[in-house]
Amino acid sequence: xxxxxxxxxxxxxxxxxxxxxxxxxxxxxxxxxxxxxxxxxxxxxxxxxxxxxxxxxxxxxxxxxxxxxxxxxxxxxxxxxxxxxxxxxxxxxxxxxxxxxxxxxxxxxxxxxxxxxxxxxxxxxxxxxxxxxxxxxxxxxxxxxxxxxxxxxxxxxxxxxxxxxxxxxxxxxxxxxxxxxxxxxxxxxxxxxxxxxxxxxxxxxxxxxxxxxxxxxxxxxxxxxxxxxxxxxxxxxxxxxxxxxxxxxxxxxxxxxxxxxxxxxxxxxxxxxxxxxxxxxxxxxxxxxxxxxxxxxxxxxxxxxxxxxxxxxxxxxxxxxxxxxxxxxxxxxxxxxxxxxxxxxxxxxxxxxxxxxxxxxxxxxxxxxxxxxxxxxxxxxxxxxxxxxxxxxxxxxxxxxxxxxxxxxxxxxxxxxxxxxxxxxxxxxxxxxxxxxxxxxxxxxxxxxxxxxxxxxxxxxxxxxxxxxxxxxxxxxxxxxxxxxxxxxx
Numbered sequence: 025x026x027x028x029x030x031x032x033x034x035x036x037x038x039x040x041x042x043x044x045x046x047x048x049x050x051x052x053x054x055x056x057x058x059x060x061x062x063x064x065x066x067x068x069x070x071x072x073x074x075x076x077x078x079x080x081x082x083x084x085x086x087x088x089x090x091x092x093x094x095x096x097x098x099x100x101x102x103x104x105x106x107x108x109x110x111x112x113x114x115x116x117x118x119x120x121x122x123x124x125x126x127x128x129x130x131x132x133x134x135x136x137x138x139x140x141x142x143x144x145x146x147x148x149x150x151x152x153x154x155x156x157x158x159x160x161x162x163x164x165x166x167x168x169x170x171x172x173x174x175x176x177x178x179x180x181x182x183x184x185x186x187x188x189x190x191x192x193x194x195x196x197x198x199x200x201x202x203x204x205x206x207x208x209x210x211x212x213x214x215x216x217x218x219x220x221x222x223x224x225x226x227x228x229x230x231x232x233x234x235x236x237x238x239x240x241x242x243x244x245x246x247x248x249x250x251x252x253x254x255x256x257x258x259x260x261x262x263x264x265x266x267x268x269x270x271x272x273x274x275x276x277x278x279x280x281x282x283x284x285x286x287x288x289x290x291x292x293x294x295x296x297x298x299x300x301x302x303x304x305x306x307x308x309x310x311x312x313x314x315x316x317x318x319x320x321x322x323x324x325x326x327x328x329x330x331x332x333x334x335x336x337x338x339x340x341x342x343x344x345x346x347x348x349x350x351x352x353x354x355x356x357x358x359x360x361x362x363x364x365x366x367x368x369x370x371x372x373x374x375x376x377x378x379x380x381x382x383x384x385x386x387x388x389x390x391x392x393x394x395x396x397x398x399x400x401x402x403x404x405x406x407x408x409x410x411x412x413x414x415x416x417x418x419x420x421x422x423x424x425x426x427x428x429x430x431x432x433x434x435x436x437x438x439x440x441x442x443x444x445x446x447x448x449x450x451x452x453x454x455x456x457x458x459x460x461x462x463x464x465x466x467x468x469x470x471x472x473x474x475x476x477x478x479x480x481x482x483x484x485x486x487x488x489x490x491x492x493x494x495x496x497x498x499x500x501x502x503x504x505x506x507x508x509x510x511x512x513x514x
Contacts, residue, residue, distance in 0.1 A: 026163040027228050027238060031246035033166040033312035034221025037253050038173035038298065039305040043125070044218055045258055046281040049274035051435065052211020054267040057259040058203030063215040064251025066421040067222060070389060071247060073396035073415030075240035078226050080405065082235040083485040084323035085477070086226035087388050092477030094395025098462035100477055103388055104324050105458030106451060110384025111317040114220070115351060116358040117377030118313055122147050122306030123359075124370035128279070129299045140369050144359055148352055150307060155314045155348045158341045162315055169301075169308040176298050177253055180282075184260045184289045192263030202267060209428050213436055216425045217382050218254060221309070222247050223389060224316035230482035261285060314351060321347035326485075328472055376444055379429075379437035384451045386426045393419030
């Protein structure tokens with residue numbers, strides 16, 4: 025269950041419901057519950073092929089490894105560069121939004137004014153110390169936080185159903201006229217954004233006891249839980265405010281939208297608890313994304329696509345400590361650099377960084393769908409549904425979502441600026457640059473090129489990757505403590 029917890033933490037259910045869902049209501053109206061359901065089903069279709077690939081390839085690298093083996097090495101290097109840029113900017117965005125909410129909530133709930141740069145510094149230190157240690161420590165801590173987050177939302181949903189009855193679950197929400205009404209495209213953008221993080225499961229494959237069973241199971245459980253929570257909670261919100269009124273209410277209240285519903289149906293005690301847990305949720309998502317991004321960075325360093333010292337493991341904790349430190353420094357440069365020139369941590373930084381990162385991550389997911397189809401087309405593991413039709417439908421859906429996100433980038437990022445609107449083109453530059461670098465390796469360093477994506481398992485990967493990529497000539501430290509689900513622990 026630890027990998028399930030790490031996946032759900034990256035999606036941060038409470039922060040999504042409180043912070044993102046009201047924006048979906050404001051711009052997409054009552055179509056949001058249906059778009060969460062559609063998005064969840066789309067992600068599950070993606071997971072059908074994704075889990076088939078994760079059963080076959082359990083080496084470090086996740087999407088990079090899948091695309092390398094399915095489409096080719098130049099495409100794999102392009103995906104590596106795109107993933108690194110996307111996840112790093114997404115991580116930096118986490119460190120911008122958390123101080124904003126911390127300052128707001130502490131002042132509203134406790135009357136304490138804390139300058140956001142101070143909270144940002146504390147968050148950097150907390151995430152750094154936790155991610156630096158063994159992954160089991162992060163998983164245990166995140167387990168407590170995720171349990172509390174989901175428990176709050178379950179309490180809210182159960183009490184609303186108990187007190188409001190079935191009229192709070194209007195079936196008309198899923199009728200075509202509402203589900204595909206005006207604003208559905210924008211609602212779908214926010215819904216897809218809410219699922220970012222589920223794909224991090226494969227990054228923990230080298231640390232799982234039985235990755236061929238654990239990773240697929242953890243992915244399906246996490247996506248299923250997230251979909252049910254998002255869909256049910258927003259469905260009840262529509263019932264509480266009305267199909268025709270929910271958009272206006274969300275536009276007026278935004279961040280207080282679900283707090284107001286909690287006050288009305290449960291009481292101020294749950295609202296206060298949710299407010300405090302919002303602070304915890306921001307830490308949880310920053311930690312989960314930092315853990316995942318650090319492992320991506322470490323895997324790419326071992327492939328010699330990044331400086332070798334980033335691939336080192338801590339001698340005691342076996343964590344990717346160099347990668348963690350590097351990522352925190354980059355994030356700090358974004359956040360404190362923006363502060364020095366007077367930018368707002370949320371309005372000017374996080375919204376843009378999140379939108380930028382999401383575009384790249386969805387593009388990689390679409391590429392992974394194609395890699396599944398190409399990898400299995402002449403393989404003994406070919407299956408008409410699992411490795412062809414399901415990933416094809418999922419890939420088409422993700423491409424459509426990507427087009428919507430790019431088309432609505434000014435809305436997603438909160439900035440109606442030609443410069444901000446052109447930012448997604450930097451991801452195209454990174455992708456092309458990665459592909460060109462892959463071709464350069466094929467021509468100039470064929471021995472390194474042939475090793476890209478080599479090996480199906482973590483042990484095979486270690487066998488073919490030379491230890492000289494580290495500054496220290498000794499081989500890397502042993503893998504971190506194995507993660508397993510409850511059944512495997514028994």
